[in-house]
Amino acid sequence: MRLSVVFFVLIFATVALAQAPAGAQKPLGKNQIIDLVKAGMDSEELAKTVQERGIDFELSDDYVEALRKAGAQDVLIKALRAFKPRPLTKEQVLQLVVGGVASQRAAALVKQRGIDFMPDEEYLETMRVAGAEEALLAALRTAGEAATVELVVETLPNAEVYLDGELKGRANAQGELAMKAKLGAHALKVSLARKKDFEQSVTLAGGQAAKIEARLADLPGRILIHSAVGAEVFLDSASRGRTDARGQLTIDDVAPGSHELRVSAHGRKDFRESVTVRAGQEASLEAHLAETVRENPKDGLKYVWIPPGTFQMGCSPGDSECQAPENPSHRVTISKGLWLGQTEVTVGAYKRFARETGRGMPPELAFKKRALNPGWSNDQMPIANVTWNDAEAYCRWAGGRLPTEAEWEYAARAGSTAARYGALDDVAWYANNSDRGTHEVSQKRPNAFNLYDMLGNVWEWVSDWYDYYQASPARDPSGPGSGQFHVLRGGSWYFCGPARVRVSGRYAGDTGGGGGDVGVRCGGEVFNP
Numbered sequence: 001m002r003l004s005v006v007f008f009v010l011i012f013a014t015v016a017l018a019q020a021p022a023g024a025q026k027p028l029g030k031n032q033i034i035d036l037v038k039a040g041m042d043s044e045e046l047a048k049t050v051q052e053r054g055i056d057f058e059l060s061d062d063y064v065e066a067l068r069k070a071g072a073q074d075v076l077i078k079a080l081r082a083f084k085p086r087p088l089t090k091e092q093v094l095q096l097v098v099g100g101v102a103s104q105r106a107a108a109l110v111k112q113r114g115i116d117f118m119p120d121e122e123y124l125e126t127m128r129v130a131g132a133e134e135a136l137l138a139a140l141r142t143a144g145e146a147a148t149v150e151l152v153v154e155t156l157p158n159a160e161v162y163l164d165g166e167l168k169g170r171a172n173a174q175g176e177l178a179m180k181a182k183l184g185a186h187a188l189k190v191s192l193a194r195k196k197d198f199e200q201s202v203t204l205a206g207g208q209a210a211k212i213e214a215r216l217a218d219l220p221g222r223i224l225i226h227s228a229v230g231a232e233v234f235l236d237s238a239s240r241g242r243t244d245a246r247g248q249l250t251i252d253d254v255a256p257g258s259h260e261l262r263v264s265a266h267g268r269k270d271f272r273e274s275v276t277v278r279a280g281q282e283a284s285l286e287a288h289l290a291e292t293v294r295e296n297p298k299d300g301l302k303y304v305w306i307p308p309g310t311f312q313m314g315c316s317p318g319d320s321e322c323q324a325p326e327n328p329s330h331r332v333t334i335s336k337g338l339w340l341g342q343t344e345v346t347v348g349a350y351k352r353f354a355r356e357t358g359r360g361m362p363p364e365l366a367f368k369k370r371a372l373n374p375g376w377s378n379d380q381m382p383i384a385n386v387t388w389n390d391a392e393a394y395c396r397w398a399g400g401r402l403p404t405e406a407e408w409e410y411a412a413r414a415g416s417t418a419a420r421y422g423a424l425d426d427v428a429w430y431a432n433n434s435d436r437g438t439h440e441v442s443q444k445r446p447n448a449f450n451l452y453d454m455l456g457n458v459w460e461w462v463s464d465w466y467d468y469y470q471a472s473p474a475r476d477p478s479g480p481g482s483g484q485f486h487v488l489r490g491g492s493w494y495f496c497g498p499a500r501v502r503v504s505g506r507y508a509g510d511t512g513g514g515g516g517d518v519g520v521r522c523g524g525e526v527f528n529p
Contacts, residue, residue: 116206348379428456
């Protein structure tokens with residue numbers, strides 16, 4: 001009869017353990033466990049139940065001895081010793097009261113195991129309605145103030161982690177820091193040198209550990225530029241201001257990495273450089289702005305810096321006077337800057353060349369037996385009657401070279417897409433206003449690059465053989481490798497009406513011949529007058 005009762009108790013207890021809802025499961029008591037052991041419940045199964053539900057008592061050596069005498073195996077004893085009481089949930093505390101556990105006993109459990117939530121007044125009122133006495137409510141308030149949860153912060157290795165202004169430690173080599181924190185709202189801050197602080201409000205509730213990913217963005221850097229007073233500074237093509245009276249400008253909040261810097265001032269060559277900015281650091285650089293107009297000590301002429309750029313070469317939009325050799329219009333890039341004579345080569349400069357090289361002066365100019373510059377006496381007139389070979393030799397002597405046809409047109413346009421860079425009579429000496437003769441250089445208005453007489457006065461040799469544009473490359477074209485004629489550009493004072501005096505106009509000149517309206521202008525990207 002006794003055996004049947006034990007068997008019935010075991011079956012009933014096992015079913016009860018298995019069917020109890022997770023939220024309603026109470027911790028196992030001393031007597032409950034020992035009765036199950038005595039009833040023959042498998043120690044391994046009972047150990048799993050202990051791990052799932054916990055116990056509501058402190059384990060003593062006497063109790064362990066009593067369990068062994070009742071038949072408990074080591075697996076159960078280990079589970080009991082390893083058990084660390086988990087904080088009680090809202091549902092578990094409420095179930096204790098609803099299940100008839102005395103408030104004093106429930107308060108003891110709350111003190112022993114703690115709770116994983118912050119009891120608010122609404123919850124406490126629910127407990128009162130369920131039958132909780134003041135002793136339990138007081139225990140809940142006290143436990144709520146002491147309740148903690150694990151907070152794990154994932155960030156960069158060695159980052160400092162602060163909670164409510166208090167340093168909690170540094171992240172380990174894997175970028176983690178775990179800590180215990182009270183339930184409720186907290187201010188989290190994570191700091192690391194050269195990184196922006198991570199700051200976030202964190203509300204911790206009971207239950208599982210909270211995990212926060214604190215990504216640390218790079219601190220911006222800054223750039224300090226020293227340059228000419230009033231120079232305009234561009235970073236990645238955007239204007240960032242001008243240098244002050246000391247020639248300085250600081251650009252703040254620059255993203256780490258590589259940036260393109262350009263510094264520009266009127267009458268000076270642009271400064272361009274790639275600058276690398278490191279997180280939280282200052283990059284300082286000297287932006288020396290070379291003059292854009294400089295005198296060449298070799299020939300005494302001034303040369304203008306022409307920056308690199310891209311333009312539409314050939315017939316200008318809306319120009320009805322274009323000839324076939326000016327087509328098709330095509331896009332061309334001049335990838336390197338070059339120096340170009342501000343004026344056509346003057347008689348005075350050519351005299352220097354003739355003296356130093358032993359070459360003779362060209363034949364004097366005349367129009368219908370009228371001397372235009374008797375004895376080459378006016379040194380400010382453009383030299384004329386020069387062959388392509390004379391022009392090429394002069395430019396090499398001066399330290400440069402003849403410009404290519406593309407360089408010449410790019411410089412002549414100076415950013416304009418029109419057929420001329422100004423009203424014709426304002427910018428050029430040509431057949432209609434020249435009185436059939438050359439004129440001193442620099443008397444007409446210059447273009448936007450500050451170049452004079454790019455149109456009119458005298459034709460100008462360029463380096464290219466004459467050919468059509470169909471096969472012209474898009475980048476730094478230099479013309480065909482050979483030919484019968486070389487290209488002349490710009491028009492002249494002699495029998496050149498308006499149709500001839502346009503920036504896209506081209507003329508085929510005999511390489512060995514010259515003419516009273518043929519001169520030269522020198523340049524070169526490696527030419528540093």
